Amino acid sequence: MKIKTTWEYSLETEAKRVIHCAHQMVVGFYRVNNFYVLPLDLKTHSSNIVLFPDLPYHKIPRFWNKAKKVDVTTLPIKADRRIVDEVKLLLEKERLPKPNYHHIKKGWGKASNTILEKLNDLIPKAFDRIGEIIIYPTVLGTSCSFNILSEKDSIIYIWLREDRDIYSIVEAIITSITRKEAFDELHATWSESEFLSDWLVTKSALATAIAKYQKRSNYLPTLKGTRGKQNAQLLKESDEFYKKLGLPINSKVFNLNGRTPEINKKQIEDLTNTEKNILRLLIENADNVVTFDKIADYLFPDSANFSLYAISKTIQRLRDKLEENGISGSYIQTLRGRGYLLKN
Template identity: 25%
Template structure:
């Protein structure tokens, strides 16, 4: 089930939302440090953000823009500010939807279901399953990689390679494992073939401004380091 980050400084409202989400099978993470919500977001590996407007330090519009520098994840505003201008500002700053307080939890759940269905589920573009890690999106059925609103289409081998590495982000993946994933064979494939594909993948990632993310661990394999989330 989806992981939802709650950015709301009213602890009572936060707890009510959190309990409701968990009752319906969602995982809910409530922000406690409002001084750096972007950092909290990166650590949370969330699938959706519920964002208030009035927050300590900076308002929700600021944090929405800040999150948009690393991710296209769905963001729904929940706020007592109900003017048309506030809703327009939310959308212009990158929000997907806006709910005014007080609200019914049935409406909140419907909004969450709608946006997750559109982004991740049956209504997603070309019915593509999306795998996201720290703002890097892999569109599984399309071999497309997206970061910071830039997209590239990889070859089948390049995509399989990246998908395997990103599912083990920050961990070393052995050459044997990668050879088995890409060719189902570890004995009769030239070892240099894997090196060539790694080199190609590195160059493709540079096209979306991700550099030096794939480390070579001599005698062990390769590791994908999420340096794009810093």
């Protein structure tokens, strides 16, 4: 199956990558999903490490607040021209190294047709929508980031870190074409969507096709990488780096002011009374499972109307409200067959 792949690198794409990572740092996405943010000169790379340049961001007025407001739900990201230019200026002065991506570009050029044909066998309807793949090679960030393909899109955009290989490209493509349906129709969480991609890349017939072209790899499935035993030293180094960059490390993001839920001691906007009640319940039981039955007590006074589907939709709306208030919806985690847990 022939789908064109274009590789694009520029200071512009790297500046936007910095802003994208900064946003995920501010809203807590990396911390709640067990990623360690560390300086760019780190020698050890892995799938749970986010490489971020140690730059004087204080020279950009209210940089972190501006990054927090950037829309990263689509790629290329939608950022104010001024902040992009200001970050580009920092990168120019610090002489950010260019990514060495020619080997992976050559490898993907040889493998792409065969692998995409195999993927088309596994997910045919989704592949009908792909018109082009654009890869932004980078020296920073997570292993890769990508847009979620919707009905209106035909291009998959991927930020690919220079130390990654064909496995990461394929994982990004799979997740891009399956995540929207997984979220909207199957009510999957971020981690459940990642599991689907991890399994297809490592355990399906696709794995054999990839291994034919990628003989040696440092690839580690995303969930395996982020759910491994927590590395106390890396966590300490990451926390110190956050502080050096001027980002507060709050031990507790959520709190109650009386009976009113707050984020970082600030009121949460636009919550319905039901959403406030459920969030208060989650905060009161932070880091412990709140069962479906307990949540149902707020949603269905009449137990005869109990609906797991309605609970799932309510929690998803609550996650969306958290995102709108500048915090990652991933703080509310699903425990299949049991209930929900708020990481705090």
